[in-house]
Amino acid sequence: MTFDPMQPYGEVLETTVRVASWNVWSRFGPWEEREPVLVAALSDLDADIVCFQEAWSVDDDTQTDRFMTKLNLEHGVQFGEHEYLGIASGQAVLSRWPISESTSLKIDAVDKDGSGGGATFARIAGPRGPIDVVSLILEWRPDLSHVRSDQLTEILQWAKELSDPWHPLFICGDFNATPDSDELRALVGLGPVHVPEMVFYDAITMRASGDTTTWSERNPFAKIGLYPEKQLDHIFSHWPKAHGAGHPVAASIIGSDPVDGIFASDHFGVTAELRY
DSSP states (O other): OOOTTEEEEEEEEEOOEEEEEEEOTOOSSSSHHHHHHHHHHHHHOOOEEEEEEEEEETTTHHHHHHHHHHOOOOOEEEEEEOOOOOOEEEEEESSSSOOEEEEEEEOSSSSSTOOEEEEEEEEEBBEEEEEEEEEEEOOOOOOOOOHHHHHHHHHHHHHHHHOOTTOOOOEEEESOOOOOOOHHHHTTTSOOSTTOOOOEEEHHHHHOOSSOOOOOOSSSHOOOOOOOOOEEEEEESSSSSSSGGTEEEEEEEEEEEEEEEEESSSEEEEEEEOOO
């Protein structure tokens, strides 16, 4: 095949997949009042793939099972990496299409005041070929950028071994880090990369307009933390594959307004349309 500099990826795909990611804040705060607000926002969005962080699990009841039913997403996986007051909290992937493979990674906290991290991997049997997805959460503390960097390196190496280089790969979640942080600059190739060949496009930075804050003082669930306003939640896609698969074409923040005075979570969510 001859390389065409005017079509380096071949004929570029016009079709897309809609992906959403949201830290749903487990069962904290008025969770029973928050749940229908989350459901309404995600129902309106009608995403093909939804990633959750801090999805709760109590006995045989899981947030993923509830939302699969409410959102008409027939497939989902959830792993609970951490437990607090009898409630397991973990990362989930929900999908319109079957999930053929899934597994998880738990990363322990570096000290008693840390939260650790974790990730769920899912291979989705999409209608135009498989899609590999990671839903993750990283250490929250502002003083632990170096720890988040190490966690991200571990997760990316794990994801590289699990994923297929020909599949689109999306890394979504609550990174607890802003686009200008060292750990995320490395992820998009603005510094030495965490893992060779693992460089990504930042869908929100590339395509969202206006305010991209996901941790906002407008949200009383976030305001009580007394932290600066930041964009902590992201959707990254691995360098586009043949025909531009994975290339972001649109992105936005979701859940940034309350419903009857109730915000859906302490975080706002994010969504992106990616070529597929």
